[in-house]
Structures are given as C-alpha cells and as structure tokens.
Amino acid sequence: MNWAPGTQCVAKCDNRKAKPGELLYHKGDILTIVDTSTRKGFYAARHNTTEEEGLINSSNVREREALRVDPGLSLMPWFHGKISGPTAVGKLQPPQDGLFLVRESIRHPGDYVLCVSFSKEVFHYRVIYQDNKLTIDNQQYFYNLIDMIEFYSKTKGSLVTTLVTPRKKQGAKSAEQELSKTGWLLDITKLILGENIGEGEFGAVYRGEYMGQMVAVKTIKCDVTAQAFMQETAVMTKLQHKNLVRLLGVILHKGLHIVTELMTKGNLVNFLRTRGRSVVGPAQLLRFSLDVCEGMEYLESKKLVHRDLAARNVLISDDSVAKVSDFGLAKMDSKETDKAKLPVKWTAPEALKKEKFSTKSDVWSYGVLLWEIFAYGRQPYPKMSLEEVKEKVEAGYRMEAPEDCPPGAYAIMKLCWEQEPRKRPGFSKLREKLEQELSKTSPSSAAGSQEAAKTGLRS
CATH class of the missing domain: 3.30.505.10 (SH2 domain)
Structure with a gap:
C-alpha cells in the first residue's frame, strides 16, 4: 500500500495497548496519514478526533472511500x-x-x-x-x-x-449501509448537541461535540430534502481541501444530520460587518479572497460547479481561515434549477438567462464576493431592485469599486465580470493575480492585519 499524506483511513480493529510511538485508536475511528514511516508497513498518522499523532500498522486500517454519487x-x-x-x-x-x-x-x-x-x-x-x-x-x-x-x-x-x-424498492440502495461500509456513518450516542447557532433554509444548525471535537450539525427533518442532501453529502465525501468546510460524517436518526468541522467565527458577511475597517485591514481582506480562490480552484479541478458562491456561504475558522461551504447540492446535474431561488445579484447573466452554469459562472459570482469583501459585507448593488440588476448588468453596467478598495483588487473584479464567459479567467489565474496583490502589501501590514483580525475575532 502506498498512501499519500492526507489520505483518510478507517481503523479495522482496536489498538488499545499502543506501544511507545504508536497511536491509540478504536475500531471505526478515522485516522489521517501524515507521512510514510521508516518502519516497514507503518505510517505516521493523526487521529481525526483526538488530534494525537503516532504510528499505525497499515494492515489495521482501510482507506476511507468516497461515496459514489448514485441516484439509487x-x-x-x-x-x-x-x-x-x-x-x-x-x-x-x-x-x-x-x-x-x-x-x-x-x-x-x-x-x-x-x-x-x-x-x-x-x-x-x-x-x-x-x-x-x-x-x-x-x-x-x-x-x-x-x-x-x-x-x-x-x-x-x-x-x-x-x-x-x-422490502427495498427496485434499484434503491440503502444509504445507511453505504455510509457504514465507506466509514462515513457516525454514532448518535457519541454526539453531544449544544446550542442552536443558525436556521438554514432546510433545518437548524447546532453547535456540538463529537468524541471530543467541536462540530457543527445541520439537521434535516424533511424526508424529501434529506434525500436531496444525500447527494450533496456524497459529493462532500470526495473533497478534501484546507479552504473547504470539512465533512466529518453523517448521522441517521430522526432524519439526517450532516456533521462538519465547527467554524467558530461564523460567516464572512457577519464577520466583516461586525469588525469593520479598524480591525480588518486590506492585507487580511486579500488573504480571505485568496483562501476562497484556492478552495474554488480545487472545486474547478474536480469539475464541480458551486452555483451559490457568496460571502454568506464562506465561513471563518478559529484561526481566521476562510472556507467555502454549502457546495455540492445537486450541482453535478446542471438541469435542475429552480429559477425562483437563484441569487440574482451573484448569478452570471448567462446562468440567469439560459441556465448555463459553469466554472466561469462561478468566477462571475466570485467577483461579486470580492466586492462584498472589500465593501466589508455590504449588500451588492446597493439600492437596486433585482429587476434593475438583471436589466442593467445585461446592458453592461458594473458596480463601482467599494470605498478605499485597492485598484488591483477592483481590476480583478472587473475581469470576473466579463460579459462573455470564455473571456473570464479561471481560478488558478485569479489566484496568481491575488498573490501578486498580496505581495505588494508590506509583510508587516499583512502580519499585523492577520493579528488584528484574530484579536477581533475572539471578541
């Protein structure tokens, strides 16, 4: 077996009497490979829950598989x-x-x-x-x-x-069995539910603790919606990136519970609105922009279209890293769109008119998200109705730069808002441009901004 660092594994048995240097784990625990080991047949690994590191015997674990996205x-x-x-x-x-x-x-x-x-x-x-x-x-x-x-x-x-x-319906596969087999089914008895931290369109989100780790739990009680979210969950099992909110697993109990890492500092809109210019400087804004861009570049490499990229769907971690969330919901099938639910101010003209969603329509949304970041969480197209936005954007109107926005950042927004999708850059090109912008801010201002954001975040 030759597993690369970052590979997730499921323990096939207990290792309760760990020898010095070995990792302690129980059957069913999820472990992440950190490095290959000098000992033959062993890997250095980190326990996903306890965060402890140590050696594991490769014959005691199996690779955690991604769920197949399967309509059955x-x-x-x-x-x-x-x-x-x-x-x-x-x-x-x-x-x-x-x-x-x-x-x-x-x-x-x-x-x-x-x-x-x-x-x-x-x-x-x-x-x-x-x-x-x-x-x-x-x-x-x-x-x-x-x-x-x-x-x-x-x-x-x-x-x-x-x-x-x-008695199974013909063609149906039990999600419970598939989740269990691939190592994504979590145990309800190990979950401690805490306070309600938000109401989504589909159900409540709670703070919680799972085997010692702080988590967020999205609860979906409606059968039909839960079934739709099963497809999102299957997509999420394939994705591992530092700028995407990480799925820890799923609990089936009185509906569906999707368990993800807890992002203690909430969503990017509220984060910027509540802290403002005195706490978050231009370098930190660029860091957030780059974080989101790297997450989207990874989705682009997986040929996944987000379709709802906006600052409200970006969450901030305890150490001030921005991560993209709410991806994968029926995004692989570009036909099923509810036009009434499209976020008009963030959606590219070709997606609004012809329902043509692509990475390039995500790039358009990313431009609007950049505007939100540099406007400190203001609503885009201020004082304009949705009808006005549709008409004016189609006719070539583009938002002015937010107050005190660096010219380089505004230039990137305008590239994202090219009318013709093929003229918009991909996310890897956008990342290069943002890295150049970030290098222009002095190292001291970048570090100071990061520090200020951290202190502001804890308030």
Missing part, C-alpha cells in the same frame, strides 16, 4: 412511492414476519401506508399527516418516515409486530 442511493430504500394495496401485497411475498414497505396512499393523498407482513397476512396501517407530523395511532408522533421506521424497528407499539426486514 436512498435514505428510505423501503419507500415505494405511489403503488396500490394489492401491488404492495405482491411485493411482500413470500410471507415473512416483519417484512415491510411504505407507500403513498392513493385513496388519501398526502398520507402514507405502512404495509407489514405477519402470520402470512399483510397489514396496512394508514399514516396520517397532520400538523407537520406523522402518526398511525394518535399516540406516537414522528417528524418524518425515517423517524417512524426507526421507532417501529425497536418497538412494535400498536403494530402487530416490530419491523424487521425492509
């Missing part, structure tokens, strides 16, 4: 959609106690039916949807079907039997 990957492989009662009975043959599936109710639109095999009969339980919750008996209430199946797999409640074996 389902959080609810037992869900068969709109099928009739007799069809459901046919699918639950031969009879087997506890064999089950869930279908949409044809007779009662909006409701579901849980079909369970027991004593060679199939029992149909109507699942009523009321007040945003699901119930079979008006005693137990559930947020979603995942939650309900989890409960009745442990307790029979008012059913004839506990649920034992799911």
